[in-house]
Amino acid sequence: MKKAITLLFLSIFTALGMAAPALADECALVIEGNDAMQYNLKEMSVPATCKEVTVTLNHTGKMPVTAMGHNWVLANTADYQAIATAGMSAGVDHDYLPKDDARILAHTKLVGGGESTSVTFKTDGLAGKDLTFFCSFPGHFAMMKGSFKVG
Numbered sequence: 001m002k003k004a005i006t007l008l009f010l011s012i013f014t015a016l017g018m019a020a021p022a023l024a025d026e027c028a029l030v031i032e033g034n035d036a037m038q039y040n041l042k043e044m045s046v047p048a049t050c051k052e053v054t055v056t057l058n059h060t061g062k063m064p065v066t067a068m069g070h071n072w073v074l075a076n077t078a079d080y081q082a083i084a085t086a087g088m089s090a091g092v093d094h095d096y097l098p099k100d101d102a103r104i105l106a107h108t109k110l111v112g113g114g115e116s117t118s119v120t121f122k123t124d125g126l127a128g129k130d131l132t133f134f135c136s137f138p139g140h141f142a143m144m145k146g147s148f149k150v151g
């Protein structure tokens with residue numbers, strides 16, 4: 001019985017320990033991409049109180065960037081397909097993104113299996129907008145996309 005109570009307390013502390021950092025930095029989000037051409041999230045959001053957001057992309061797969069590269073790109077939902085199409089012709093040297101395209105609100109670089117990357121961007125003007133995040137590697141955006149909300 002004593003052992004059960006000890007275990008109960010331990011799990012409460014573990015739960016609290018995991019919850020605390022999330023509350024401490026609600027403006028920092030983490031997303032994973034894998035070798036099956038998938039993100040682990042379909043929705044991401046931050047509270048409107050975040051002036052800046054940091055998104056970290058962890059590629060949990062093993063495949064090289066040339067075969068299964070992933071990035072994280074943010075755009076208005078109305079723009080993301082056109083950006084992905086333009087990105088294909090931009091090529092791998094430009095992380096499959098059109099250069100100096102104002103429609104790209106934020107993006108990470110392209111990474112391969114086992115690598116991580118992150119981007120920090122300001123949320124000015126993004127609150128309440130219909131935003132989409134996606135991967136611009138050719139052919140990926142159909143599966144690798146989701147909604148992003150500020151506020």
Ligand code: CU
Nearest residue numbers: 069070135140
């Ligand atoms: Cu991808």
